[in-house]
Amino acid sequence: MLSFALQRPGGFKIHERASFFLNCLRISAAELVLIGHIFFWFGISEAAIQMASFGVVIFFILSGLLISNSVFSKLHLQGYSFSAYFIDRFARIYSGLLPVLLLILIFDLTHLTLFPEHYRSFDCIFGYPIAIPFYHDFRVENFVGSLLMLQHIPLPQFDIGFGFGSGRSLWSLGLEWWLYLSFGWTVIGYPWLRNKKWLYLTILGILWTIPAAYLIFAPVLRNLVITWYSGVLITILLAMTNSASKKPVFIGLIVALSLWVAHLLLVTQDPYDLAADLLTAAAVLCILIVLRNDRAIRSTKVHSAVQFMADYSYTLYLIHMPIIIFVHALLAGVPEYIVITSAFLASNAFSAFVAYYTEMRHKDLARWLKARMLKTGGYPQRGHLSPQTADSGD
Secondary structure, eight states, X not given: OHHHHHTOOOOOOOOHHHHHXXXXXXXXXXXXXXXXXXXXXXXXXXXXXXXXXXXXXXXXXXXXXXXXXXXXXXXXXXXXXXXXXXXXXXXXXXXXXXXXXXXXXXXXXXXXXXXXXXXHTTTEETTEEOSSOHHHHOSHHHHXXXXXXXXXXXXXXXXXXXXXXXXXXXXXXXXXXXXXXXXXXXXXXXXXXXXXXXXXXXXXHHHTHXXXXXXXXXXXXXXXXHHHHHHHHHHHHHXXXXXXXXXXXXXHHHHHHHHHHHHHHHHHOOTTOHHHHHHHHHHHHHHHHHHTTOOOXXXXXXXXXHHHHHHTHXXXXXXXXXXXXXXXHHTTXXXXXXXXXXXXXXXXXXXXXXXXXTGGGHHHHHHHHHHHHOTTTTSOOTTOOOXXXXXXXX
């Protein structure tokens, strides 16, 4: 990775149809997590948790792809620094995380006040005790630890478990955050501190401590780290290829890879199976190769609707658990299909409303922070235009 960083790689352009596909993939991942959790936590299907977990895998592939493409596309710009990168990542993540943590506090307090037995009933699913019930994580330490991205760190003195309260989806956020910092510094830090290699290497060691712990001590998280970097590899390979002259070949590969992934998931019953996850990343690569030069989108209304849903997918991922279990308590005794439908619609509607005032404003927050913290405002200098890329936020 260091030698590649020294070559100052470039990104690739994401045109309309490829961007549309990536947004659809982001939406699918969020909805898979939501539906999987509804069916699992409502005691309907034990296997549904695998659906939710595979949604997480898709998020990690997308994250590695979009973050690396954004970084590689900006490396050549005058004034681009790790500080600008950090502000972009901070604004993207915390514009959604901080409001969601406050909302989890409100939801869980209300839930505990109105339906205390129901809240505490989620300590056993399908006859198996839950290792860490919601109420165990509803503590100040978990709130602060979630802000500091200490979820599931494989070091007992720091690990806070899944996150805060019923916000079980917070568990993967810490992993992504430390991948953002370690990857960003690896690629951006050296050109920034070229004359202070000792400082670059010192910070590199610090930022890689937690990802290294994942790789050494946590098998599931190790697979997710590798899966995230498969997204980086997609960026590198797409930057090296300019056309898809053999579209029928790639379409055949997409079908074959998809069937292979489905087979592995059925056999292993493990959505975090590394072979299945890497084959999924390969399928995404083939689809992007086929779509990369297709620019036209027939329906602007459909494109706008998909873009809007993608724009609140991060908030949906973070907040859906407190919503669905609260709906489950409110509609106790109501027919099951009504509870399922209500939880699904309420999660999407509430997330879209919250995200409109928070997550969707992350670029404004980044600009505001850069204007006050960076001399250049964190923007490319005149005469240095940024190449077209998709939004790198996920």
